[in-house]
Amino acid sequence: MTSIEPVILLSAVLFTIGAVGVLTRRNALMIFMSVELMLNAANLAFVAFAQQWGNLDGQLFVFFVMAVAAAEVAVGLALIVAIFRTKHSTDVDELSQLRG
Amino acid sequence: MSTLVVLPILFPLIGVVINAFLGKRLGEKVVGALATLMCSAAFVVALMLFSQVSVSKEHAIHAEFGTWIGVGKLNVPFGFLVDSLSSALMLIITGVGALIHLYSIGYIHGDPRANRYFVYLNLFVASMLVLVMGSNYLLMFVGWELVGLCSYLLIGFWFDKVKNAEAARKAFVVNRIGDVGFILGIMLIFVTFGTLNYHDIFAVVGDHKTAALALAGDPVAPAVLSAITLLLFIGAMGKSAQLPLFVWLPDAMAGPTPASALIHAATMVTAGIYMIVRSNALFHVAADTSNFVALIGALTAFIAGSIALRQFDIKKVLAYSTVSQLGFMIAAAGLGAYTASIFHLMTHAFFKALLFLAAGSVIHGMEHYSHAHHSAQHIDPQDMRNMGGLRGKMPVTFWAFIIGGLSLAGLPPFSGFWSKDEIIVAALHNPLVFALLACTAVFTAFYTGRQLVMVFFGSARSKDASHAEESGMAMKLPLIVLSVLALIGGGLNLPGSMWLEHWLEPVVGVHEGGFNLPIAALFSALALVALAAAWVMYRDGKRDTSLTPQLSSVSSFLNKAWQIDALYRAAIIMPFYALSSFLARVFDLGGIDGAVNGIGTLTKGIAAALRPLQSGFVRSYGLVMIVGVVALMAWLVINTR
Amino acid sequence: MIPSDYLPIGVMILLATGLACLVVLISILFGPRRRAKNPVKIASYESGMTAIGLGQRRFPVRFYLVAVLFILFDIEIVFFYPWAVAFRELGWPGFVSMLSFIGILFVGFIWVWKKGALEWETMDK
């Protein structure tokens, strides 16, 4: 690849789709997957920029993002499972007791 | 010497600590005695300091007790400055304070929360002393806020009545509106001068005799000075109850009467005047602000004076009168007559405290009957329409009230005459202010006369009034002392000696004010006429005495009154009554008061309307975030070079 | 541009994809078909009553717990690989670093074990 702009644009597209997904979905799992898409987009940008600058920092950052994402997923899904046990639903709109 | 400086603050604080922690065990009597003793001790120390100031070379004692806030350039010490100005005010605060403590022992006797009352009172004295003794603006602000807190606590002292709690909150919040100006002014001072110490700031502004402002090639822009002084004045508006922030003071009368006397008449409300006089170097060079100050003061005096004409609550009359007199002081300060302002502040402290305490004594006397008989029929013991003929039943109170009233009315030789006269003379070169103040002076005499007549003359208009009894010794003694002070207080700055002017010279510079015989004679005559008119109109005890005033009483009055009375009424009184009623309505019910409440309601309304935004839906929250993200990014894209 | 070291991975990917497709294909070809026209036929039997809500109210959380623990320990392996490759260059400092990394996760392992999170029968309601 001689130019990374297309890659960054692609990452912007994916990031936006992820963000819209968070806003339009009402299933906690779907929201969460959309967030993963956003992180994925950010990773793509990191790798592209690493290529542009010719250093490894970007790739290393991606490495950490992935590890952190794994931890986040473990906790997040556990949370969704726990709520499902109480509420028998993964619909976040039904979780709106706290408000005002 | 420097330890001596903290003692006046320390004594009342000791009282606070002991009474707060051991009050229950000590019992009401001991608590009251201790509080009074501590305040008296502070007074004695204040006297000592006063004498030291008078002999010291630079007429000031500085004392510093380490740094309070010190970070970078900002260095605010726990510094105290006792100079001619602050030492004079210290005497008033501790002296009048001690008398009012003494009076309170009798007044508050039997109240289940008496201990708390004395704690608040002592705390107030200490805070007020911090306010006047601090050597920098931030310390003044500390005192400023603390006295506000004490005022809040004391107004809401009988919080069982919803009205009182609300009055307390209103006072607190309105005062804090003023504080917005004050604290911003302080910050601007720091940015401009790099310090908050009076001494350093005023040195930069330059000698107050010269208007020119240039120090070491670093002149301060006049606009900045105007901004600073204006912000400071906003603070003064709040605390000293000036237009349009005066609305809290009449409501503040909900507190115990002695507290009203001390805080809302003699001392705390004059903090704004103290602040302006203390900052005279700044105000002196900011001519625009000073003119504005004078105008606001005069307007406040006029409006509050006219409202006082039609009040029926004995304390409300005094409250509006206080606002009006504060307007006099502020106007004087705005006119550059700082000595006159402080002079009036002091005499006013005497006679208004006296009037309040006397009024408290009246209320106390009025309550006597219903307390003794547990009468089911409850009349308002503060309503002047229920009084009348108390002259014989409460002789000491009566004479005290007379002295205070005549002093307020500005009759020679009472103290109020001398100080008010100086202010009016100072206003001679400003026609508008002069006209407003002159009118107010007439109002003052009139409503004072009206009050005196309605309360003490004629015949009793209620059982409570006919069974009223004179108060005990603890309450009478302060009345007597204050009467003497109100009588001779004018001696502080008698024409000829001009003692106060010389005393304050190191702080405010020389001001060629003085005595103007024609003016003095004219205003004495006017006051007499107004008093006489009040006497004539209210003597028979029929006017304004119906608890449900009716317009039809106008005609019956016309039949009986003298012709000159009718003329007077038609030409002067009626318009002013109309004005008074109108202003009372505007300022008390609908207008500014309403605006303050309205803003409160509005904000609450907005808040309540916004609440559904917090819908509880995660996705909506995300949406709000994205709105923020998009707006933020758009802002950055547009505004980045 | 693809270094030859990664050729095996490519082959693996191809194989895996192929296998997955194959399995799915086989199950489609040979599996039983329950494509009944009548939805009642595939509904779970509730003594003749209409089924309410989802079929699996009580679900075994232990599956999840084991899965999640597997995932977290699996991540470690990803960190192992570059360390193993660079083992010689990194020398003892690298070894100590990796040891502390493993050490901390090993504490987690012991804790999970002792906590009984790995035991099959004592769990769930």
Added chain:
Amino acid sequence: MQDLMLILPPLIVFLGATALLLVDLKIADDRKETVAWIAMFLLVGALIAAVMLLYFNRTGDVLYGFSNMILTDRYAALLDIVFALIGIGVFLLTLRYNRVHQIMRGEFFVLTLFSIGGMMLMAHAANLVTIFVALEMFSIPLYVLCGVARPRLDSEESSLKYFLLGAFASGFLVYGIALMYGATGTLDIATMLKQVERGQAPLLLVIGAGLMLVGLGFKVAAVPFHMWTPDVYDGAPTTVTAFMTTATKAAGFAALVRVFLLGPGAFVGSLVSAIAILAALTMIFGNLFALAQRSVKRMLAYSSIAHAGYLLAGIASVANIGQSANAVIFYLATYAATSLAAFGVLSEIGSMNRDEDHGLERYTGLAKRNPALAWVMALALFSLMGMPLTAGFTGKYLLFQSAVSSGLNWLALLGVITSVISAFYYLRVIVHMFMKEDATVAANNEQYYVSKPSLVMMTLASVAVVALGLLPTLLLNMFA
């Protein structure tokens, strides 16, 4: 070894927490208080380490370590101390509250310690990688802690809301870091700063920093990224709320100070103005929403938003960066002390009614039922209001002073005005506590009692509030 010394406080916390996890296995369920005490002991160790960092680095040099991943300076050490103290304070509260609400579990303390370690690391961050990892390190345990009271639905709801929105915000943070990296080719904050000082602040960097601001703004509850705050604070167990409102805020601002005040952000005019606008919005909406609350816990949540606004004003004051940073860190300390005092009262009240009702009625006549609680609460509220001679005043004064010094007069004005508005809702609580008597409860003659550890904590917090108001120089001298 020197590298390890530089991050000794978080190191102690991390290793200690890991060991505590094993120790916890051996402690019976009814004696979990022991775990709390060990955790406090660990934090005292971290505290001592942080004090040593201050002591051995009296010149206040910035010392870098771990290939410039971390640094240690005064701010870092002071924040370490703040985090350790917050942790100790919260643990003292848990002794009663968590027992009553049946969340007295060893994992609670371990997770809180992990979170504290992450926050301390954040205070030391010198590289965007460190910031990211530290942020997740303190956030992930918090997601769990919010939901620790499961199966109570409000706790679970609070947890899921925090988690989903937090992950969403992390997405922005990571993307922002990516763009910043793309603009400069480095993740090192100091290198970025040098580039920007040389006049290279491409739009990509600015936007990246803006997205980072979103992520960090979320953590500190800046409007409009604050929406989670009231719901999460409300639903989470009170001890967790106490921890979040103080520590999360401090950690978020630690990052903001590093990136925006002491870092490249301060040199970009549009970013600074954007932060000022965020500060204004945060003050306005935080205070406005607080006005409409009937629940004290929720009111404090909105108040916490409002205080984020005041703090953001400090971040936007870039004329004298050192002064502003001092003001922000000082304010964080004062806010932590004040807020802990207030939440101490809340947790005690919450321990006395199982359904965690914090409506104003619960506080009516509190002065009668338990004067100590009422006075602590009153002091805390006065400090939050900004009364002179309390910590809140000194903190606010320093912040607004630096805003005025930076020419942000309007922001300071807004800050003071909104502080006035805040008096309305703070006073309402005070009026309820002192000036009203609840007939129904007075009839029951129900007295509230306070547990000893909580009382100790509240006393210490109150002393700190007064001390930082009367003698702020004690702390301010450490900045010099």
Added chain:
Amino acid sequence: MSVEFFLFLLVAAVAVVAALGLLLSRNAIYAAMFLILNMASVAVIYLLLNAPFIAAVQVAVYAGAIMVLFVFVIMLLGAEKLNPADTKLALKWQRPLSIVLGMALFLLLGAVILTRLGGAVAAKMIDTSPLAIGKALFTTYLLPFEVVSVLLLAAVVGAVVLTKKS
């Protein structure tokens, strides 16, 4: 147009389509599959960007571990069928508003990215082998690396706390 670029466009198209599939699909399992497809195509782009190790990790961690867990949970909870009544009345405006805001977000991001058009790619081809990454990880990035172990430990504890009966 070089072969590489053509390949990129192809894969990018797949990635975008997969992302849209995630956005629009009515079945959570399909959505997860789309996400896996997206991640796989991004992995291919990593290869094109001279990041083979990252590409491998992407497949191993994301597709191999994280997404497996997702699918697992979806199956476990029986949550694959999403509620067709996707919008409540109260949130009627949510969807159109989200799309508009998403567009705005993309336009802004795109505009910013295009401002830096022509930023030259570094001439030298850097060493991105696992060896190089390993060295960087254990020297420069040692601290975050160690912190990650604590983070994973915290996640283990958290997952157990949230799911296991106390």
